[in-house]
Amino acid sequence: MSEEAKYEDVAILKEIAELLNEGTDTIPTLSSVLKKLLHVTGLQTGWIFLIDENGSHHLAADEALPPALAQNNKERMCHGDCWCVNKYNNQTLKKATNIIECKRIEDVIEEGAGETGGLTHHATVPLRAGQERFGVLNVGSPNKTHFRKNELALLEAIAYQIGTALKRLKLTQREQETALIAERNRLARDLHDSVNQLLFSLSLTARAGVEMSEPEDMKQTFSYIQDMAQEALGEMRALIWQLRPQGLENGLVSALRSYAEILGLQIETQVIGATNIPGKVEEALWRIGQEALANCKKHAQTTKAKLIFHTSPDEVTLTIKDTGCGFLYEENLPIPSLGLKNMKSRTEALKGIFRLSSQPGSGTEIQIRIPL
Template sequence: MSVEARYEEIGILKEIAELLNEGTDTNAVLSGVLKKLLHVTGLQIGWIFFIDENGKQQLAADVALPPALAYNDKQRMCEGKCWCVNKYNNQQLTKASNIMECKRIEDAIDERAGETCGLTHHATVPLRAGQERFGILNVGSPNKTHFEKNELALLEAVAYQIGTALKRIKLTQREQETALVAERNRLARDLHDSVNQLLFSLSLTARAGVEMTQTDEVKQTFSYIQDLAQKALGEMRALIWQLRPLGLENGLVSALRSYADMLGLSIETTVTGAASIPGRAEETLWRIGQEALANCKKHSQTTAAHLFFQTSKDGVTMTIRDTGCGFHYDENLDIPSLGLKSMKTRTEALSGQFQLKSKPEGGTEIQIHIPF
């Protein structure tokens, strides 16, 4: 390699490193890096797959996919297996390599799915940081059937940078989540030690006023103040629970039981499985469970609910059901309330599935499945 070519390669790595160090939004970072990589190498087409521990791939970024691959909202890239993903999952892909043919392209040609723009081959590079693996980087160009050693070496160097950046972003997000939990705990303590105590004192003072006065109008006023203080105390305790579930250290099911008890609900629980739940999934299920039990208290016209909780090595499923008044729900229409929409959004943020069933006089059931 000439000195000029070597300097050019160093310049490429420097520009990509700067992009990777600038952001914490994974999709935006990968898209920008992929565009820069294709521009400086003269390649035209690229995509990045995240691949989870179960071997399932997710299209994380792409540039200039031919119509045959981009058709129908890139469905061909979002499902099914291919040779490069299989090699990665079989631990056979440890460095940058030529993939002689692209199975997705071949399938698209066989199915006459659209124009392939001359793309038939691509290079594949694993994305990793130390022993942690994230997925693969694929790049190619029309009518390019082979990559030279120096091209593969450059791609591998970039892949190492991407893997390191993904690790950094992951650690940063974990730190932010930890900081958020700490802030919630601090706010919960402040509310308990100040506002909660003031409301309790107000309730006692109003009660004393009722007993001390002889005037009916004044008694009614103090009674009204006492009732308001008691309601405010209930709302405050529920808010503190939402900020810092005091029973979550004993497990999610125990915390939901305690929360239901605080709301005045009688809850029956059925638990199967004993797998450990990741922190983010547990937090999401806790928030959804709170919302579901609060809805039961407010709208179901019943004080009984049933919680089903099942864990396995592949994921967790939580079902909360009541036998109350229910409501008319058509799954083909939008979800009718903001709280239910929030549950669905929280579930899908973790690639989970949300199901809602309800009918008048037939009760309501929500089921959440979150994969690991």
């Protein structure tokens, strides 16, 4: 490689590094870097697959896809297997590979499903940082069927930069989650030490007022204040639990059982299986379970509920049901409340399935299934 070419490669790596260092969000960062990479290398098409521990891939960024791959909201890129993803999952993709024929393009040509723009091949590079792996970078150009050794070396260096940035963003996200938990704990302590104590004092004062007052109307006033203070105290305790689940260290089911008791619910629990679940999944199920139990208390017109917690090596299922008043709901109808929408959003954020069934007079059942 000539000295001039070396300086050009260094300049490209510097531009990519500066862009990656500015990134704070994974998807926008990958999109910007991919666009810059194609611009500085003169390549025309590229895409990035992020691949999880289970081997499932999702399209995180793309640029100038051929029409056949871009149609139907990029459906061909989001579903189905391909050789580069298979090589990655089989641990045979160790470095920049010169050349992989694109199975997705071949399928398009075979089916006569659209215009490919002359793209037939692409280089594939694993995204990694040390021993951690994140996915693959694919780049190509129309009618280009070969990448030179120096081109592959540059792509590999860029892919390592991207992998390092992904690791940094992942660590930053963990730090933010830790900071959020710490802030919740601080707020819960403040509420317990200040507002909670004031409400308790108000309740005691109102009770003393009932006992010391002689006029009946004054007794009723103090009694009303006491009842309101007790109700507010119960709400405050429930809020503190929502901020800081003190029983979660003893397990999700134990925490939800304790929360149900705070709400005044009689809950029957059933646990099937024994598998450790990731903290993020446990946190989501905790929040979903809280919302479901609060709905039982507020809307079901019953004090009884049942919780079933089923774990397997592949997924975890949480079911909460009551025999209360229920409501009219069909699967093709919009979800009727913000709380239920939040449960669905939390579930789908972890690639889970949210199921709701309810009929007037037949109670309500909520089932959450999240893959592990």
